Amino acid sequence: MNRTLTYRLTEKDIPESGTVRASVILSKCMHLSRHEISRLKFDGEILLNGRRIRVAEQLQAGDELTVVFPEEKQKPVPATEAEPDILLEEEDFVIVNKPAGIPVHPVHGHLDDSLGTILTAHYGRQGKNFVIRPVGRLDMNVSGAMLYAGNQPAAARLSAQRKHGELTKQYIALAEGIFEEKEGVIRLPLRKAEGKRQREVSDDGKEALTRYSVFRELVLDGIVYSCLSVTIETGRTHQIRAHLSAAGHPLLGDEMYRGNTKLIRRPALHCFRISLLSPFTLEPLHAEAPLCEDMQRLIDEGQPYKG
Numbered sequence: 001m002n003r004t005l006t007y008r009l010t011e012k013d014i015p016e017s018g019t020v021r022a023s024v025i026l027s028k029c030m031h032l033s034r035h036e037i038s039r040l041k042f043d044g045e046i047l048l049n050g051r052r053i054r055v056a057e058q059l060q061a062g063d064e065l066t067v068v069f070p071e072e073k074q075k076p077v078p079a080t081e082a083e084p085d086i087l088l089e090e091e092d093f094v095i096v097n098k099p100a101g102i103p104v105h106p107v108h109g110h111l112d113d114s115l116g117t118i119l120t121a122h123y124g125r126q127g128k129n130f131v132i133r134p135v136g137r138l139d140m141n142v143s144g145a146m147l148y149a150g151n152q153p154a155a156a157r158l159s160a161q162r163k164h165g166e167l168t169k170q171y172i173a174l175a176e177g178i179f180e181e182k183e184g185v186i187r188l189p190l191r192k193a194e195g196k197r198q199r200e201v202s203d204d205g206k207e208a209l210t211r212y213s214v215f216r217e218l219v220l221d222g223i224v225y226s227c228l229s230v231t232i233e234t235g236r237t238h239q240i241r242a243h244l245s246a247a248g249h250p251l252l253g254d255e256m257y258r259g260n261t262k263l264i265r266r267p268a269l270h271c272f273r274i275s276l277l278s279p280f281t282l283e284p285l286h287a288e289a290p291l292c293e294d295m296q297r298l299i300d301e302g303q304p305y306k307g
Contacts, residue, residue, distance in 0.1 A: 003069040003092070003151040005030060005280065011061045019058035022046065025065055026055065032067070036153055044069050069153050071129060078112035080121045087145060088287035092154035092279045093135075094119065095287040100143040100266050100294075104134045115146060135159060136169070136235055144171070144271030145289040149279075157279040162235065167276040171230040171240060172291060173212075174268035174298055175249040176260055178305065179226055182214040186243040190236050198256050199242040209233040210243045218302030223263055225252055227299060229272075241267055252298070268295050 007030050014020055026032045026046075037055065040046050045068040046053055059065065085097040098104065098115050105116040116132035123130035133149040135158045147167075149155035161167035191205035192198075199205075209232065216227035226249065232239055238257075244250055245257035253264035275286040291299070 002071050003153055004066060005069075005153075006064060006066045009059055009061050009063045009065065014059075014061050019060050021055065022048065022053060022057045022059055022065060023055040025059060026067070030065070030067070032153075033156070036069075036156070040067050040069065069151060071151060072131060073129060078117065080112050080118055082113065082118045082121075084115065084118050084122050087289060088285065090150070090278060090285075092150045093147060093158065093276075094150065095145055095147050095274055097289040098138055098143055098146040098271075100141050100292060103140045104137050104146055105132050110140075116148070119148060135167070136162060138271055139238065139241075139267070139269075141266040142269045142271070143289070143292040143295075144269075145169070145274045145287055146271070147274055147276070154279040158276065161276055161279075165233070167274070168231060169271050170273040170275075171228075171232075172270045172272045172295065173228045173230050173240060173244065174225050174252045174264075174295060175228055175244050176223070176225055176252060177249050178217055178224060178307075179212075179214050179228075179249060184212060186210040186212070186247055188243060188246055190239065190242055192237075199236065199238045201242070201246045206236060207234060208236045208239050208243065210240055212244075216299065216302075217305040218299070219305045220263060220298060220302040223252075223260055224305055225263075225298070225302070240269060263298055264294055266294075268298070270295055 013029060026037050047066040048057055049064050087097055088095040103110050103114045106114045120130045133155045135147040135149055138146055149158050187209045188201045189205035190199045190208045191202045193200040211231045213229045214226050215229055218225055230240055241251055241254055241257050250257045250259035252268040253259055253261050254267040255261050270292055273286060273288045278285055
């Protein structure tokens with residue numbers, strides 16, 4: 001979907017000379033990056049009071065500067081009648097409740113049932129072009145809130161928020177055993193295990209930091225587990241799964257990381273909440289995804305662990 005931004009100049013935007021270059025307004029007032037301005041020059045539109053201009057054009061108070069970011073055409077995707085469970089939707093992004101068992105974008109074996117495909121078909125039925133731009137990711141068998149950008153400039157801003165800690169995610173996890181420390185930080189570097197899909201702790205891995213807090217301790221069918229609230233300060237692949245396993249508390253159901261699969265057959269991990277700033281207005285926003293049925297059942301049916 002094309003994205004249009006408009007800015008009307010006021011007296012405070014104009015220096016004593018009485019005029020100002022369009023490039024200055026694009027950068028300082030509209031907060032566009034050099035890369036975005038360069039892209040607009042060649043692929044988009046820069047309009048002054050409705051007519052196309054160059055970035056060297058001189059502007060004055062009262063002028064209206066408009067930029068139009070073009071959107072590439074989404075590649076055709078298989079038709080699907082499935083509807084996404086949308087938690088929060090704005091022009092620049094959408095947050096969706098992802099079920100466990102589907103990937104965030106099309107991959108081999110899941111070309112017609114990925115969440116990205118479902119969104120593309122959903123917006124296509126409305127006559128809208130939607131390019132799949134996930135911001136971050138959730139593993140296929142992990143459930144919960146998933147964020148997609150609605151256009152390229154929004155994707156760049158949301159990715160920057162993620163890098164600077166302004167876009168955060170809160171997870172709920174069910175992990176084996178009882179934690180000695182009820183709140184803590186796991187700081188262990190991670191790398192891809194050679195010849196395998198999983199990640200492993202290694203001194204030459206990438207820095208990874210996971211914070212957790214235990215809010216309940218339960219037992220069911222002889223299996224003891226802890227209910228955790230988890231946040232991450234780095235976004236490494238399988239970070240929560242690998243960290244909890246390395247700490248001796250693998251996720252229930254996480255066979256890849258040696259988790260017990262008796263109570264649940266997929267990693268017991270759910271992205272409960274996403275908090276972010278609206279990409280252009282910077283309004284603080286958040287969306288919450290209700291805990292999925294399989295994990296909620298283990299919380300409801302589990303009995304308090306008494307040690």
